[in-house]
Amino acid sequence: MTAEPLVQVEGLRKYFPLRRSLWRRPGGGDYLRAVDGVSFEIPRGSSLGIAGESGCGKTTLARLLVRLLTPSAGRIRFDGVDLHALAGPRLLAFRRRAQMMFQNPYEAINPRFTIGRALLEPLVIHRIGTPGDRMDRVLAALDQVHLSPAEAFVDAFPHQLSGGQLQRVGLARALMVDPVFLVADEPVSMLDVSIRAGVLNLMKEIARTRRLTTVYISHDLALVRYVCDATMIMYLGTVAEIGPTPEVLARAKHPYTQLLLAAAPVPDPGHRAPEIPETELVPTPIGPARGCPFVDRCPHAMAVCRAAAPPLAAVGRGHYAACHLYA
Ligand SMILES: Nc1ncnc2c1ncn2[C@@H]1O[C@H](COP(=O)(O)OP(=O)(O)OP(=O)(O)O)[C@@H](O)[C@H]1O
Ligand SMILES: [Mg+2]
Numbered sequence: 001m002t003a004e005p006l007v008q009v010e011g012l013r014k015y016f017p018l019r020r021s022l023w024r025r026p027g028g029g030d031y032l033r034a035v036d037g038v039s040f041e042i043p044r045g046s047s048l049g050i051a052g053e054s055g056c057g058k059t060t061l062a063r064l065l066v067r068l069l070t071p072s073a074g075r076i077r078f079d080g081v082d083l084h085a086l087a088g089p090r091l092l093a094f095r096r097r098a099q100m101m102f103q104n105p106y107e108a109i110n111p112r113f114t115i116g117r118a119l120l121e122p123l124v125i126h127r128i129g130t131p132g133d134r135m136d137r138v139l140a141a142l143d144q145v146h147l148s149p150a151e152a153f154v155d156a157f158p159h160q161l162s163g164g165q166l167q168r169v170g171l172a173r174a175l176m177v178d179p180v181f182l183v184a185d186e187p188v189s190m191l192d193v194s195i196r197a198g199v200l201n202l203m204k205e206i207a208r209t210r211r212l213t214t215v216y217i218s219h220d221l222a223l224v225r226y227v228c229d230a231t232m233i234m235y236l237g238t239v240a241e242i243g244p245t246p247e248v249l250a251r252a253k254h255p256y257t258q259l260l261l262a263a264a265p266v267p268d269p270g271h272r273a274p275e276i277p278e279t280e281l282v283p284t285p286i287g288p289a290r291g292c293p294f295v296d297r298c299p300h301a302m303a304v305c306r307a308a309a310p311p312l313a314a315v316g317r318g319h320y321a322a323c324h325l326y327a
Pocket of ligand 2: 059060185248
């Protein structure tokens with residue numbers, strides 16, 4: 001029997017109410033459906049990559065997974081327990097076990113704190129260690145993310161560090177509390193291309209040695225291919241496709257995944273990336289849900305695609321696509 005997945009997500013939705021005058025359109029809804037009914041599991045010790053274009057709900061989903069947001073519907077089970085039933089000490093224990101890394105390292109670390117203080121803070125909140133040994137833990141964490149000599153970084157302020165160094169501090173801070181689950185929201189997208197690999201390799205190595213269960217959010221399918229066991233492609237708040245990374249990227253089934261892959265740069269000067277077709281009607285997650293969210297941009301759109309939302313259908317081993325071509 002296989003162990004229960006660490007994270008089980010079922011029918012998860014997050015709707016944001018719209019300010020009436022601003023976005024409300026005749027016939028439109030009152031809500032923006034940022035996450036619109038997603039279900040998936042994350043096996044223990046594995047890494048899940050989440051990709052999809054800007055605004056498709058990746059960050060909202062990440063924040064739901066670590067309970068920085070409350071779902072509008074659906075549920076998340078973490079280690080077998082409904083996340084939203086947690087309160088008091090059990091919620092605090094969850095906050096220790098699940099950590100998040102943010103896209104912009106300059107926003108993630110308080111600019112008025114020294115690096116040492118930023119790293120001490122989680123130890124104090126979670127009452128880890130003793131006042132006497134906490135600084136040793138901070139120095140060890142800085143060493144672990146290859147910021148050395150660690151002593152030189154303890155008294156530095158965030159603005160004195162490069163983006164890459166600061167993202168390593170963000171990783172060190174997440175690791176201070178010995179988490180089992182790490183959600184990294186675009187952890188390297190703000191960094192220079194030349195230093196991305198170093199930070200990614202470090203994250204990958206630490207996740208492996210600590211047997212962390214991880215979620216990496218990225219626009220960049222090359223990153224997902226490099227780091228993640230499984231890949232989930234989102235489109236307008238829904239799961240378009242999910243499965244083992246080599247399977248999803250080599251045998252993409254959803255027309256949206258196929259377009260994303262075709263548009264990703266390939267090292268061939270003769271290759272011209274096909275454009276993802278734009279439509280007059282820019283797809284939005286506002287207004288009544290109808291049919292497939294991708295229908296207006298899909299080269300294979302059929303009548304049924306306008307009538308009904310496609311269910312996730314099995315298209316390979318552990319590989320699912322939400323497309324009427326396979327339903
Ligand atoms: N607090 C909020 N209130 C209202 N709308 C929100 C809020 N947070 C996100 N949204 C909207 O929800 C949708 C999904 O946003 P989200 O930040 O999750 O997308 P994303 O996939 O992370 O995009 P990006 O790749 O640009 O980071 C967007 O349309 C966004 O404008
Ligand atoms: Mg985001």
